[in-house]
Amino acid sequence: MKGLREIKGRIKAVKNTAQITKAMQLVAASKMKRAQDNALAKRPYSLLLTEILESVAPKLEGLKHPLLEKRTINKRGVLVVATDKGLCGALNSNLFRSILAMREEARFVAIGRKATQYLSLASCELLADFTVKDSVPFQEVRMVVEYMMKLYEDGEIDTIEVLFPSFKNTLVQEPILETLVPFGSLTEGLKALRKRHGVEEKPHAEDNREMLFEPTVQAILDELPTLFVKHEIYYRILEAKASEHSARMVAMKTATDNANNLIDDLTLEYNKARQANITQEILEISAASMAS
Amino acid sequence: MTLLLEIVTPDGRAYSERVDSVVLPTEMGEVGILPGHIPLTTKLVPGELQVMHEGKPQSLAVDKGFVQVSAEKVAVLTEAAIQVEDIDIQEVLEAQRRAREALEEAKKEHDMNPAEIETLEAFIRFTAAQQKAKEKKRRDVS
Numbered sequence: 001m002k003g004l005r006e007i008k009g010r011i012k013a014v015k016n017t018a019q020i021t022k023a024m025q026l027v028a029a030s031k032m033k034r035a036q037d038n039a040l041a042k043r044p045y046s047l048l049l050t051e052i053l054e055s056v057a058p059k060l061e062g063l064k065h066p067l068l069e070k071r072t073i074n075k076r077g078v079l080v081v082a083t084d085k086g087l088c089g090a091l092n093s094n095l096f097r098s099i100l101a102m103r104e105e106a107r108f109v110a111i112g113r114k115a116t117q118y119l120s121l122a123s124c125e126l127l128a129d130f131t132v133k134d135s136v137p138f139q140e141v142r143m144v145v146e147y148m149m150k151l152y153e154d155g156e157i158d159t160i161e162v163l164f165p166s167f168k169n170t171l172v173q174e175p176i177l178e179t180l181v182p183f184g185s186l187t188e189g190l191k192a193l194r195k196r197h198g199v200e201e202k203p204h205a206e207d208n209r210e211m212l213f214e215p216t217v218q219a220i221l222d223e224l225p226t227l228f229v230k231h232e233i234y235y236r237i238l239e240a241k242a243s244e245h246s247a248r249m250v251a252m253k254t255a256t257d258n259a260n261n262l263i264d265d266l267t268l269e270y271n272k273a274r275q276a277n278i279t280q281e282i283l284e285i286s287a288a289s290m291a292s
Numbered sequence: 293m294t295l296l297l298e299i300v301t302p303d304g305r306a307y308s309e310r311v312d313s314v315v316l317p318t319e320m321g322e323v324g325i326l327p328g329h330i331p332l333t334t335k336l337v338p339g340e341l342q343v344m345h346e347g348k349p350q351s352l353a354v355d356k357g358f359v360q361v362s363a364e365k366v367a368v369l370t371e372a373a374i375q376v377e378d379i380d381i382q383e384v385l386e387a388q389r390r391a392r393e394a395l396e397e398a399k400k401e402h403d404m405n406p407a408e409i410e411t412l413e414a415f416i417r418f419t420a421a422q423q424k425a426k427e428k429k430r431r432d433v434s
Contacts, residue, residue: 041304048300048369052360056333138302139407214320214334223335224358231302 004277007270011263018259019174025252031134032170032245038136039167039238046235047194053228055211056220057183066153067181067225076106077127077148079233081164081240082115083162084131088244089251091165095175098163099124106172107157109148111237136241141234149229152181160229164236165243171250173243180232183225193223223253293327297343299352299368306373314366315342316359325366332361336370337423340428351376353425355418372418379426383426388419 080099082092092114099108103124110116110129119126128147132140151157160181165173213220297314299307314325317339323332336357343350358372394413 042302044300044305045302045369048298048367052333052358052367052369055360055362139405139411142407210333211331211333214318214323214332219319220333220335220358 004270004273007266007273011266011270014259014262014266017265018256021252021255021259025249025256028245028249028252032242032249035134035136035238035245036167039235039242042235042238046231049231053224056213056217056224061102065221065225067229068183070182071158073159076102076159076161077109077151078102078106078161078163079109079111079144079148080115080119081162081237082110082112082118082246083244083247084113087251088248089254091244091247093236094173095163095165096122098175098177099292106161107151109144111144111240112132112185116213127156131186132237134241136234136238138234141237142230145230145233149181149226162233162236164240165247167239167242167246170246173247178236180229224271294364295325295327296365297368298365299341299354299370299373301370301373303372307368307375309343309345311347312344312347314344316366316368317341318359325361325363328344329361331363332359334359336347336368338417340421340425341373342413351425351429353379353418353422355414355421371414374422376422376425376429379422380421381426384419384422384426388416388423391415 078099080095086092096115096118099119099122101124107125107127108115108119109127110119111132113129113131116126116129119129128236130140132144132145148160152160159179161177161179163177164173166176168174256276294310294312295305295314297309297311297421298305313327316323316334317337317375319337325332330412336354336359338355339353340397341352341354343352352373352375354368354373357368359369360367391412395409395416398409398412
């Protein structure tokens with residue numbers, strides 16, 4: 001059995017760790033709440049934007065827009081949304097697992113320091129890395145999106161895809177890879193979006209009359225797809241942040257629980273050792289008095 | 293017959309009611325929408341959006357965006373929206389002045405982030421729309 005002092009020292013160390021993880025858990029919990037509210041508030045906008053774009057889509061044939069053109073895919077452009085800090089369980093490693101498979105055929109843009117680290121370690125082609133603050137200001141995200149769209153227009157990359165941990169609930173986050181550009185079937189995308197958001201499929205109020213566009217379809221088309229891509233990416237980053245804080249909270253809670261269990265075990269061991277010492281001393285004293 | 297008016301901003305759903313009619317500020321001028329209007333998609337410009345709700349007129353200041361009118365629904369997608377009654381004109385003017393100053397400052401320094409300049413411009417645009425809507429309301433009352 002270990003010495004008393006040694007056990008005492010360990011108990012103290014574990015207690016300190018438990019305190020730190022507990023504090024981190026509380027911080028993550030409050031950030032998580034804010035991030036979740038943020039992501040939720042954004043939903044109606046994201047949905048309506050997609051709905052409008054969907055209704056415009058059938059008119060698009062024959063119109064030119066760089067984001068709508070189909071081209072052969074040589075290099076995929078993948079935006080990886082990971083976290084800046086670690087200690088959030090398996091969130092990042094789950095996310096990175098799918099990178100290896102497409103490492104050859106894709107170029108990467110990273111958000112979050114962890115993504116940068118991983119991509120350069122795995123010797124992937126990393127084009128740029130950004131960091132986005134916890135409050136997710138739209139300007140920061142816009143820079144990322146504009147950078148990627150520029151690459152797309154220049155033909156450096158042929159798709160814009162986003163790999164991010166989607167937020168199912170506090171306990172479950174699932175890495176998802178979604179292609180935003182070129183637009184595939186919007187109807188399907190919309191269905192997936194509604195399902196993820198848990199919104200009922202609205203029976204579309206049937207309206208067969210010809211849709212009127214003012215001033216022209218082209219004028220609307222000049223802005224809508226770009227706005228759509230920006231907001232879709234923005235929304236996904238918000239969701240990734242919600243996932244990050246949830247994952248961190250859960251990881252820290254587990255760590256605190258483990259530390260507390262360890263403290264219990266160590267305390268038991270300490271008491272046993274102390275008791276053994278006392279018994280030993282009594283034995284020695286009684287043996288001595290018997291002898292005299 | 294009524295219309296469902298939905299105004300959605302990045303901060304959430306700003307307005308969702310059944311209304312009798314809507315007047316929208318669009319690129320082509322003001323457009324009045326009554327139930328049964330032909331399906332229409334158009335661009336919204338910053339300005340005043342007037343609503344007839346249960347026989348009472350209401351008005352909102354909106355920023356730029358898009359509008360889609362379909363069978364029974366007017367969906368407004370905009371960067372910002374506020375009820376005219378909620379506008380505190382003093383505060384808006386003050387905020388606008390501050391934003392203008394910041395913008396002047398920003399334009400002098402050439403290495404300023406263009407995204408930041410645009411944010412300031414958007415802010416000034418929306419405050420101007422609020423101001424216009426509020427003043428019109430005051431004129432209507434007096």
